[in-house]
Amino acid sequence: MIGKLAEDYLSHLAFERRLAGLTLKHYRRDLETLEDLVGERSLASLQHQDIRRFAAQLHGKGLSPKSLARLLSAWRGFFEYALRTGHVKQNPVEGVRAPKAEKRLPEVLSPDEASRLVAIEDDSDLGKRDRALFELAYSCGLRVSELVGLDQGGIDMANGEVRVTGKGSKTRIVPIGKAALAALKEWLSVRPAQKGAELPALFLGPRGQRLTARAVQTRIKEWAVKQGITADVHPHMLRHSFASHVLQSSGDLRAVQEMLGHASIASTQVYTHLDFQHLAKVYDAAHPRAKKRPDKKP
DSSP states (O other), rough: OOHHHHHHHHHHHHSSOOOHHHHHHHHHHHHHHHHHTTTSSGGGOOOHHHHHHHHHHHHHHHOOHHHHHHHHHHHHHOOOOOHHHSSSSOOTTTOOOOOOOOOOOOOOOHHHHHHHHHHHOOOOOHHHHHHHHHHHHHHHOOHHHHHHOOOOGGGEEETTTEEEEEEGGGGGEEEOHHHHHHHHHHHHHHHGTTTTTTTSSSBBBBBSBBHHHHHHHHHHHHHHHHOOOOOOOOOHHHHHHHHHHHHEEEEEEHHHHHHHHOOSHHHHHHHHHHHHHHHHHHHHHHOTSOOOOOOOOO
């Protein structure tokens, strides 16, 4: 039985490590699951194979690899505490890993859909802002946080570049396409007349404040519907589409990595799978050996 020790561990997490209430709730649930599986056995009697069996049982009942990994992490921490306090002589969770989750490929727009989305025909100030916003996102593969965090000084219109501060406060310079430059020029021509024009922010909301990520999400969904795009479009989809389309046309994985600001090439390689899917579809549609032919009658 592990009840008393589990309560001591949860108190340790709450008062010494100062974990949030919701996190503690998750830890409690994970420890209750462990207690159910252990039954009347002592903690000290548990071996690695017991934990593997518990994990297999839970996975067989439908627990996802991601949830299982979190649960094993909670158990691992609990047994480390039990080891420090002399209740066990080993950590049976050490070395036990959840099965790898199947990686979901990012959703992307087709080149035609992406072009339709950013080609906003609206000459109002708000329309010009949105077109510049979407063109820049798609042209440069920016994260929405990078997009709304941009200041006017980050845009170099003369050289056609944008200076971006991304994850880990790392700065990178990304080239801006002609269509995005033209859209930015239109927006910058009307920006001085907007509320909050004195702010450094490149993109402003209607109340004169820096545009928020939530506002970008709302606007992109609204425009997607207006442009007849049926996909559930979100800001990051333009970043994924940029990466996929540039990779399809250039095949230069390193260049895409640099433009996206990925620290590891492994993060960028997911787009090679999308590229392969695209090629497979082209093959299935065009190659005579890929088409199913009805059997010829004798």
